[in-house]
Amino acid sequence: MLYIPGNNPAMLQQGSVYGADGVLLDLEDAVALNQKDAARILVAHMLKYISYEGCEVTVRVNHIDTPFGLEDLKQIVPLQPNALRLPKVETVDEIKRILELIEQIEDEHNLPHEHMKVHVMIETALGVQNVYDIARYSPRIDAISIGGQDLAADMQLVKANDGVGIDYARKQIVMAAKACKIDVFDTVFVDVENEEGLREEAEYIKKLGFTGKAIINPRQIEVVNEVFTPTELEIRKAAKIVKAFERNKAEGIGVFAVDGKMVDAPVVQRALRVLEMADIDVESL
Amino acid sequence: MELKTKAQAGSFESSDVLILVEPVEKGAGRIIELKSIVMQQFGDDLLRQIHANLDDFNIDDVRLIINDKGALPPTVSARLETALKRAAQLQSGTLK
Numbered sequence: 209m210l211y212i213p214g215n216n217p218a219m220l221q222q223g224s225v226y227g228a229d230g231v232l233l234d235l236e237d238a239v240a241l242n243q244k245d246a247a248r249i250l251v252a253h254m255l256k257y258i259s260y261e262g263c264e265v266t267v268r269v270n271h272i273d274t275p276f277g278l279e280d281l282k283q284i285v286p287l288q289p290n291a292l293r294l295p296k297v298e299t300v301d302e303i304k305r306i307l308e309l310i311e312q313i314e315d316e317h318n319l320p321h322e323h324m325k326v327h328v329m330i331e332t333a334l335g336v337q338n339v340y341d342i343a344r345y346s347p348r349i350d351a352i353s354i355g356g357q358d359l360a361a362d363m364q365l366v367k368a369n370d371g372v373g374i375d376y377a378r379k380q381i382v383m384a385a386k387a388c389k390i391d392v393f394d395t396v397f398v399d400v401e402n403e404e405g406l407r408e409e410a411e412y413i414k415k416l417g418f419t420g421k422a423i424i425n426p427r428q429i430e431v432v433n434e435v436f437t438p439t440e441l442e443i444r445k446a447a448k449i450v451k452a453f454e455r456n457k458a459e460g461i462g463v464f465a466v467d468g469k470m471v472d473a474p475v476v477q478r479a480l481r482v483l484e485m486a487d488i489d490v491e492s493l
Numbered sequence: 494m495e496l497k498t499k500a501q502a503g504s505f506e507s508s509d510v511l512i513l514v515e516p517v518e519k520g521a522g523r524i525i526e527l528k529s530i531v532m533q534q535f536g537d538d539l540l541r542q543i544h545a546n547l548d549d550f551n552i553d554d555v556r557l558i559i560n561d562k563g564a565l566p567p568t569v570s571a572r573l574e575t576a577l578k579r580a581a582q583l584q585s586g587t588l589k
Contacts, residue, residue, distance in 0.1 A: 216506075217506075217508045217509045217564060217565065217568040218506065218507055218508035218509070221508060221565055221568075245575055245578065245579070245584040246502050246503075246571070246572070246575045249571045249574050249575045249578075250567075250568065250571040250572070250575075252571070253567035253568070253570050253571040253574075254567050254568075254571075256567065257565070257566065257567035258567070279584075
């Protein structure tokens with residue numbers, strides 16, 4: 209998911225051409241305080257004009273308690289991007305208040321409440337402690353993400369880039385998302401020159417269970433896509449497991465072996481997930 | 494919309510446009526100074542769009558100084574809207 213600064217016309221108009229799965233039009237941290245009005249108006253016009261075909265479009269608004277948050281909602285909600293990203297959510301009361309405001313704006317414009325999804329960002333220690341209750345508050349919340357830089361600042365960490373200080377938070381957030389069966393996105397990797405570091409971090413967070421990773425530069429797309437796309441070997445193995453499962457199921461066998469390794473329901477489930485990520489229809493096997 | 498002060502929006506970056514808005518006396522009309530790197534190809538379209546946007550905001554009297562660096566129509570509309578709202582002191586970002 210590629211972050212695009214909301215006050216940069218050149219990047220906004222080219223956002224979908226780099227091959228990211230989604231674009232995140234940012235009205236928050238990527239915009240200077242004295243340009244918040246300009247960015248909000250620019251993003252609103254771009255949403256009406258540019259087709260981000262093939263890309264999920266998410267807009268990150270400012271926090272509702274800033275002088276910009278409510279105006280962001282009033283301008284962006286009627287345009288119904290695929291999702292709104294809400295920064296620095298800390299409590300259930302807060303998410304309740306913001307969702308009520310969103311629904312009020314949708315009612316004023318005769319819009320349904322189901323179309324636009326909500327992504328919640330967890331960026332403080334308090335948010336980490338409350339993440340499960342926040343994530344399960346509404347079916348509109350279909351993803352959580354961790355904001356590593358803000359979280360590190362809130363935790364008063366001096367060194368943040370090695371990920372050690374936010375490791376507990378990452379795991380807590382993944383667990384909350386999995387319990388709610390929603391997507392979970394990792395924070396950005398700020399050193400755009402360090403491709404190897406990005407790859408290592410992407411591989412690590414994939415192992416933790418993250419669905420994807422936010423990126424701040426088109427150069428980072430290829431690395432993250434490579435890490436998150438199943439390899440040919442993984443796909444072949446998954447296909448073999450699923451085919452064996454279908455054969456054994458017909459004979460009433462629940463546990464069997466493939467290449468000398470035990471296969472049961474959870475293994476089949478993971479294999480199905482690999483095929484899903486590779487866009488392979490199980491029926492076609 | 495009543496314009497109260499000078500204001501600007503946009504930048505000299507590629508694909509952007511810098512628009513300066515200045516209130517003028519009633520009856521002075523629309524005084525538009527337009528420079529664009531694509532003047533020859535799109536100058537007339539750009540002017541038409543600026544007039545249509547001013548119509549939308551019911552602004553008949555204004556001075557605009559526009560320096561276009563190849564902005565798309567939504568960028569032109571957005572920057573003009575921002576500059577006008579700043580000039581009308583409807584939102585922050587107004588030039589001091």
